[in-house]
């Protein structure tokens with residue numbers, strides 16, 4: 001009998017009868033990609049090229065029926081499973097070594113009901129694709145600020161972007177999901193059906209099953225909004241951040257923004273002498289009327305002596321794609337993150353000092369402004385946590401050359417260590433890196449984490465879905 005070696009878990013291998021794989025193939029409509037398949041290397045590539053994993057089998061699903069077959073196949077053969085949505089998670093949890101990848105990236109269906117203001121989308125959809133279909137009607141789901149990020153992982157971890165101060169986390173706008181649980185059953189979860197599961201998947205990531213369809217509430221946005229980026233030289237960063245602190249404290253909920261340290265790009269609207277020099281930028285997006293946005297942005301546009309001001313009326317979808325080029329797929333990425341309650345003078349000083357050491361055009365040290373409608377829901381309403389956070393510190397380091405990995409990782413960790421005293425103790429689960437597994441409890445807080453363990457015991461007691469920011473069932 002011919003067999004194929006696959007991973008059961010991190011310690012054990014299992015031999016799978018090739019006939020079992022062929023039986024799975026006969027029930028499966030999508031492509032099953034094995035290591036000898038011409039598309040194998042492409043299919044195991046994700047956004048973060050630092051993650052180099054070799055799955056035994058990649059099951060490219062075409063719909064919910066394929067997902068059910070894949071989960072049942074994993075269950076029958078006790079396989080290690082990874083789930084891939086948009087493949088954008090920095091920790092690389094869309095892949096696993098030797099096991100089965102349930103790849104949803106081909107599931108691109110989107111249906112928009114503009115009258116009821118509801119959208120349904122499959123898990124291979126990216127934010128750019130969803131924006132395109134919803135913005136035709138002047139509607140949007142609060143999603144991420146990079147258009148190539150997958151809606152699936154982002155929504156399940158909570159999700160925030162330019163619309164969040166007005167309409168909350170992405171998962172606050174989720175009406176229901178269809179989800180294949182660890183036993184291979186497809187169920188609907190909403191506030192009225194399987195409500196406990198719905199509580200858990202809104203923030204609990206991929207711990208409870210494979211979501212095959214997301215149903216969202218839509219909100220009127222744009223299509224034109226007042227938005228863009230304004231650059232200042234690094235020497236002005238202390239003043240700019242103190243201004244930003246006051247500006248955000250008084251900001252209406254329509255204003256989403258972040259301050260970001262970076263190297264000034266070689267763009268025609270930036271003085272050439274500044275290209276590649278450390279700088280600070282404020283990126284902002286006003287999601288109400290353009291004229292109102294112009295008024296609200298006036299203090300931002302007139303503060304100090306900007307190097308360049310590219311804040312203007314523009315399509316909302318263009319604002320959501322503006323940052324794509326700076327964080328392209330296929331580079332080396334390593335992130336660290338913390339939630340902050342405030343931007344103190346000492347935190348500013350620390351950031352400014354480290355920003356002088358930025359060497360890659362793909363490095364971003366961001367302070368994203370949260371608050372606003374994120375606080376409208378109760379902390380107990382769902383798994384997503386730390387609603388009282390005011391700013392998200394995201395040290396998003398990216399660079400081209402793998403030979404620089406040790407140096408860049410060290411710089412990231414040093415800045416993170418220096419910034420930790422300013423943390424409120426929380427962290428965003430979707431910004432955790434591969435070596436951040438011990439921080440999952442902090443991402444939820446102890447009480448919420450313990451509640452999630454009870455739910456994991458109920459829905460996935462064997463921890464089939466463990467290649468993620470894992471909530472370990474107490475039964476193991």
Ligand SMILES: Cc1cc2nc3c(=O)[nH]c(=O)nc-3n(C[C@H](O)[C@H](O)[C@H](O)COP(=O)(O)OP(=O)(O)OC[C@H]3O[C@@H](n4cnc5c(N)ncnc54)[C@H](O)[C@@H]3O)c2cc1C
Nearest residue numbers: 085086087088089093144145150152153154159160206211
């Ligand atoms: C450049 C960049 C910009 C980002 N910007 C933002 C932002 O503005 N706001 C924000 O909130 N986050 C942002 N993120 C973080 C983002 O939320 C996470 O990376 C998220 O995990 C991406 O989802 P994905 O489907 O692309 O990822 P994947 O890597 O495909 O999936 C990540 C994990 O999610 C789970 N998962 C994915 N699909 C499913 C499914 N259908 N069912 C069950 N589990 C599933 C799995 O556990 C998987 O390991 C950004 C990330 C990047 C790289």
